[in-house]
Amino acid sequence: MKSLEGDGYKVDFDSGDSSIRLAGSLRLGGLSEYAPISQLLDESLDGRSTLTVDLTGLEFLNSSGIATLSKFVINARNRKDCALTIRGSNAIPWQGKSLNNLKRLMPALELVFD
């Protein structure tokens, strides 16, 4: 288990479970502050044929955060070696539209809403 933690948020990468979970409220300032999370997301793809990104506990994500997530999805698509699943929640207003837009970047992306 590899984790990143900050003010109001937590990111847990469980390599055994092939899942990475983002929870809390992510409101970091700009892409540079998102770099460690971006790096962990990209690392989680290494040598893996499937990966689940669990966002069901991510209450808030600012614009830099969604840009980071978009870049990660493009990276996963270009690598062509990992089947990506994103789990979202219908109870969190921003996830409906934004996660569906990510599917446009990667048509093979599987979206699951709790």
Place this chain on the structure above:
Amino acid sequence: MPGPAPYVKVLDIEQTLAELQEMVDHLQQERNDLEIALTTAIEHGDAIESQLETANRQLQQEVRERLTVERQLRDLVATITQKSRDLEVVLQTITEHADQIDLQWLGRYIEAENDARQDSLTGLANRRMLDEAIAREWKRARREQQPLCMLVCDVDHFKDYNDRYGHPAGDDCLRALSELLRGVLRREGDLAARYGGEEFVLLLPNTDLAGGRLVANHIMERLSGTPLLHEGSPFGVLTLSIGVAACLPQDDDQGTLFAETDRLLYLAKQQGRNRIAA
């Protein structure tokens, strides 16, 4: 007739031979020239062929290079097109995401604004919203020269009620009274507020004293129609004292209406409670 002399014949033969020799030489010269011309033509052809071969090889190399460059350009265009498409989607994703977050914040702002103007126990307007409404309606009534009416309702012996039945029951009682007060208001501009503790205020725009008294009577009727047991009260049930006042605002002193209504409420209390003073 006698033929030419032998001497002449020899001369003719020599001349013929000389002419033949000259012809042979000429032909020899022509043959040599032709041979040179032919050799030159062949060598020239070889040179041209070699030159053409070189040119052909160069052209083929150029075609191969151009095809490679064209393929690279096509790949580059495909990559740029993909990146451009990605950027468009990312831009749209970020824009729509920002809109969603704005809506989320707006919802929370509205919620917070409502919380800031609503009494959390009863759901009625709180003191802040009442103050804003009084300021607004006072100005409007003054401008339009319409009466503004106020009712101040206080629960009689409420401390005894809380002591006897407990604070949760007291809260239930206040919630029931709030429902009753909300129920007697019929117009959009009317406002029921919890002023504090067990005291409630009704603000009735465009209503004179007679209209306010009618609303107060209506409250009393409803309360007696659904009596709430209060063994600590001399009346045996929960009762209200109500002060009612109305005025045509003439100046900026909006506090006079509340002061007068509060004075009348005090009078109702003084006169024995469970009554209306107007």
